[in-house]
Amino acid sequence: xxxxxxxGGGLVQPGGSLTLSCAASGFKIRYYTIHWYRQxxxxxxxxxxxxxxxxxxxxxxxxxxGRFSIFRDNEKNTVYLQMNSMKPDDTAIxxxxxxxxxxxxxxxxxxS
Numbered sequence: 001x002x003x004x005x006x007x008g009g010g011l012v013q014p015g016g017s018l019t020l021s022c023a024a025s026g027f028k029i030r031y032y033t034i035h036w037y038r039q040x041x042x043x044x045x046x047x048x049x050x051x052x053x054x055x056x057x058x059x060x061x062x063x064x065x066g067r068f069s070i071f072r073d074n075e076k077n078t079v080y081l082q083m084n085s086m087k088p089d090d091t092a093i094x095x096x097x098x099x100x101x102x103x104x105x106x107x108x109x110x111x112s
Contacts, residue, residue, distance in 0.1 A: 002026035004096050009106030012086055016110070020081040022096030022103050030055070030074045032099050036081045038092035038108075048094070049081060063089075086110045 008020040020036070033052045039045040049070040050059045058070055069082040079096055088110045096103040 002101055004098060004101050004103040006094070006096055006103035006106045009094065009108045011109045011111065013112050014087060014110055016086050017082070017084045018086065018108060019083070020094055020096075020106055020108070022079045022081075024077045024079070024098065024101075027098075027101070028074075029072060029077055029079055029098055034070070034072065034079045035097040036070060036079075036094060037097060038090075038094045040092040043092075045095070051079070083108075 003025055005023045006020060008018065010018065012018045031053055033050060035050045036048040037045050038048050046061065048061055048064055049068055051070045051072060055072060060068055067083065067085045070079065072079040083090065090110045091108060093105045093107050095105050
């Protein structure tokens with residue numbers, strides 16, 4: 001069964017850090033371009049970060065550059081999103097995506 005299972009969300013204080021995980025099963029992530037998206041209430045889903053299938057190229061939305069990092073572990077068949085210096089505006093549901101597969105979404109709340 002092809003699926004992506006996310007973990008690692010939760011509540012974090014402003015300025016804090018959080019790492020999201022996205023574990024793939026039924027396919028090898030090394031052959032796919034991976035994306036992280038997020039969606040806040042009342043807003044459209046936005047692209048947060050991407051990593052190409054070679055793992056050599058990454059791209060970030062402007063507001064995440066320097067704060068977020070996408071990386072993967074091919075042995076664990078898992079993609080990660082490391083988020084640092086978090087802001088209340090980062091509060092959203094985060095989704096990982098590879099091809100036609102989507103994770104179930106993970107709530108991230110940045111609040112004191």
